[in-house]
Amino acid sequence: MTTGGLGATDIGNKYAVTGLARLFYRRIGEHYNKFEQWTFPPSVATATMNRFVKDADLDVLYYRRITNAKVQNKRIQSITLEDSQKPDKKTLIQVKAKQFIDCSYEGDLMAKAGVSYFVGREGNEEYDETLNGVQMSFWHQFPDGVDPYLKEGDPNSGLCWGIQPNTLKERGSGDKLVQAYNFRLCLTDNKENQRPFEKPENYDPAKYELLARAIRKMDLHIDNYLLFNWGMMPDNKYDVNNRGPLSTDMIGMNYEYPDGNYATRERIWQEHVDYTKGLLYFLTHDERVPSKLRDQVSRFGWAKDEFVDNDNFPTQLYVREARRLNGEYIMTQKNCQGEETVGDAIGMAAYGMDSHNCQRIVTNGMVKNEGDVQYHGFPPYPISYKSITPKREECTNLLVPVCISSTHIAFGSIRMEPVFMVLGQSAAVASALAIDDNTDVQTIDVTKLRKILKENPYLDGSTPEILVDDSDIDKIERSGHWQKSFGAHYKNSFLKSANQKNNCSFTFMPVIKKADTYEVFFYCTALPDQEMPEVMAFDITGKEGTKQVEISPRSHKGAWVSLGTYAFEKGNWTSSIKIDGCRSKGALFADAIILVPKK
Template sequence: MQFKTLICAVLVLLLNRPAQADHQVDICIYGGSSAGVIAAYTAKKAGHSVLLIEPGKHLGGLTSGGLGYTDIGNKYAIRGLSLEFYRQIGRHYGKFEQWIFEPHVAESLFTDYVQRAKLQVLYQHRIVAADKENGRIKSIRLEANGTTVNVSAKMFIDCTYEGDLMAKAGVSYTVGREANDVYNETYNGVQLLDGHQIPDGVDPYKVPGDPSSGLLWGISPATLQPKGSGDKLVQAYNYRICLTNDPANMVPITRPDNYDPARYDLLARLVKAQPQRTKLNDYFIWSRMPNNKTDINNRNGFSTDMIGANYEYPEADYKKRAEIIKAHEDYTKGLLYFFATDPRAPKPAQEEMRKWGYPKDEYTDNGHWSPQLYIREARRMVGAYVMTQANCTGKEVVQDGVGMAAYTMDSHNTQRIVIEKNGKKMVKNEGNVEVGGFPPYPVSYRALIPKAEECKNLLVPVCLSASHIAYGSIRMEPVFMALAQASAVAAHEAIAGNVSVQEVDAAKISSTLRNNPLADGRNGDILIDNSDKPQLEGSWKTEKGRGSYGPDMLTATANAKATFRPAIRKAGRYSIYVYYPHLKTNASVMNVKVLAGKKEHAVPIKRDEITVVGQTSGEWVKLGTFNLKKGEGSAVEISAGNSEDGVVIADAVLFVPEKR
């Protein structure tokens, strides 16, 4: 009896003790996006136990999900492991770095990061709750095929596009567009502008001129609100579509699930209204990728953006999100099928579309269709600091930057509505904004962390704290990766100092990123920008504008020389590159000389031999590989000849160690 009593007592104790976490680590990263992989890799290389959780089946998010035509803004803004990723892409294709690539190539690189760091990854685990204690997340609860899994950690990083961990932790966030007066902005809120717009005069009704017949599919009955007013509407989502025109690698475009040609009645009217637009490039941004593939994006008034179909997505449960994702897939496949088969499509575009199909070697476990919907914007944290339009344009510059952004303030359309103009009802898209022209700018560390009273051990590099329009500039995949690396460094510092994320010194994060850019102790590149004040002879002008590496560049037309002199910390072989702003330089030959010890090497750069691809207006041109001694005895000279040679640029020089 005594033994049975003892057994019962033990069982009671076991049943009533606090639930123990199934996983206990130093740092937990939720979301296997490009940012999530980089954060996990960085944290592991810092010596921590790390768990990476991916709600789906694939790593890399949108970077491996079809967005191969990388949105950069300015290469100067991309550093550390983010830049190294695109260098690895370049090595795959036999180049120094490359910003356009196939989806499976990107995913293989993210998988390689996981394998090299020996990271533990949980796939198809979705967060259902977060338990907090004394202002810290103690553990999160996950659901996986009916099984509950608990994870406790010292630090958490939310790398999802939706901010699900952030929301479960009770951190403040917003959805939609702020009114302009909230942060003293001009491009937030309602904006009825000309970009990706439907031309005047396109009738919105099923029976033209008859409101009683109802609106065509995809048109909202909402009333246009005053310019700059706020709302909860979310900019449109779409798929970045990968197709191929290689017959040996092609799955034909066929009638998709739930196809309804009425969904494209407005498109048919648009085709009639603009008879001059007959090519696929008039209706899609049809960017070519390596190996006969594409990254297709939205263009003009009716395209891949499923405007107005995503409002519920940010805060929806998983079932509703799955329905919204499926609706976007059906719509997008239906759009391709419309162009391939519907007699209302422009004939030249139809002939083009019939040459394309889904690639057999992409998304092989998902019917050759991307598993990643482009979630351009969902929740946005309202954190310790909110990035705004003033930060993008340089009117307000933060002093605690731990990464940079550089892209245009970009919002896709949020709604398709009916307006009245000159006494006539017509359909218009609303919400598109594309405002750029500013140099790279720093992103505040405080924008990555919640307010101290809300959570002390969470970092949010993807759904970071920014207004709608500022987020439109920051929300680029290379920037997410860079901010994720900074977040992992911050998590390390918080653990090492036994402090909250709010108490971590941003300057220390920046120092670590600068001194250990690849997170594993390898030597980084030596970059000398024109802003680093090279030695100048003759007449050089500082010029801002598109094409420069960084905020500006130096220009000269005759009898001028700029000498870029690095401080070599370790003797060895270095590959040397000079940045060539192709859109600005009009000299047929740029005279460049490398000084390596007592030897001089003349390396003329011929304009006609430079090919610039992707969303960048410049390219790194290799001058060669040289033995360089420690110290400041080496240099690169860029010179302008006579005035007939045209404008010569001195912008940036890069020294890449052969042995890291």
């Protein structure tokens, strides 16, 4: 999805993004002459991914999909792949390996290998959760009173397109329903780089009747009734996502996808393409749409320089959730909220528990969406290595870092692209250890794995970065009155000084394990303008003494700002980065610093 349209990255907390995943966003930053960049158009993401492939001198087999897995003695011996564009026996190839990693959104290798898995939503009682199963909420919901019938007021006329004939079950009850898929669109309002929304071949305006009725109900509030989530990206482009009662999510039309054969999936995929193109045409041409809204949507069009080989349309369907591994450990809501922790963490998740709607039904004579959950507000939490390992009685040389072992609602938090990248790297290192130590994936030395991930995050032997957070009490000193705060911070919290007239100070004291030249970065917490200091002053003490630096944090909200490059000696507490309240202007904050070795 990172190269397929999802350019407005869902992160939650950047602290959770480590290793090669972090390097990916740093390289995106290089493209825009920044330290890091978290939003980007698909073409830039693709070029960055291709750079990784080139640097590693990899031969990638594109357009291949699995047809068979040969398993013997609980180990995958080989897999058979076919060319998805020319599915013929002549295109079949067999791949033999000691270890396998299933990084697909669908978990096809996992399933072909006979590994057990889940599809759908567990009932709350199964794992002592509260947000799983059936959830009727006000998020992305129809206003009250939207008639569900083809002929309004006449149940005998049948249901409008897009409504499932399901009955609303008890809150928290489990089922086999799957949260909605969509395409993350790359649109632009730059007329010189724009293609208009054209009428698709299979256009059917009846698919949008419910939207017309919903708009009619909300007409007085049309300015606030946004039908898309516009994620702004560089280059005058937008990552357009679902929002509201009927948008780009094709609710209830993907139930056959997780376990479907390739023909079934291709049909569902094409139905999503037709629906999405038709939606944009409807919003810009149908007279049931108020002219003001038609004009607003008509400002945008397909970005002509994106997906140039695919009619400027995204190349990847957003399969938010399909199969989920039933592994050695199952991540649940308790992990997300910190009620249960693990000691074998190989990555962190940091986004809220997020599920899109799973069904559109009739209740109390009205059309309603069901399944949306938006629960945020908890800090990053660890993901167990055992959650990417199948049960040892099922398969001992397979790791599953995408369709990981978790409940539906926990997966809703874990399922973010940066997390998948982190888990993918962890799985790769774990597989290498299993080969080197001639052992099963379930019995590798996880302590050794974690050490490699921490000390060699880019897998190139380079000096690792040094992070000091406000919560690292053995590496900080402070004077004056500071209070712990929460919000758009790095890691678990940040600190704020009590008032604007202060002589307080806050000192980060990094432990330097290798004498080197480092660039120092300070994290500017994203505070409201009225709470941001006008100037923050720093004293940076290193090998060549103390130097003074001042920054304007208001122009760096939610980002790292460079304080310069300095030589630091090896040792504990011999170097420091001090926030000087006397020279600063305004109430201060202290969140985190990193020292990045200069190559």
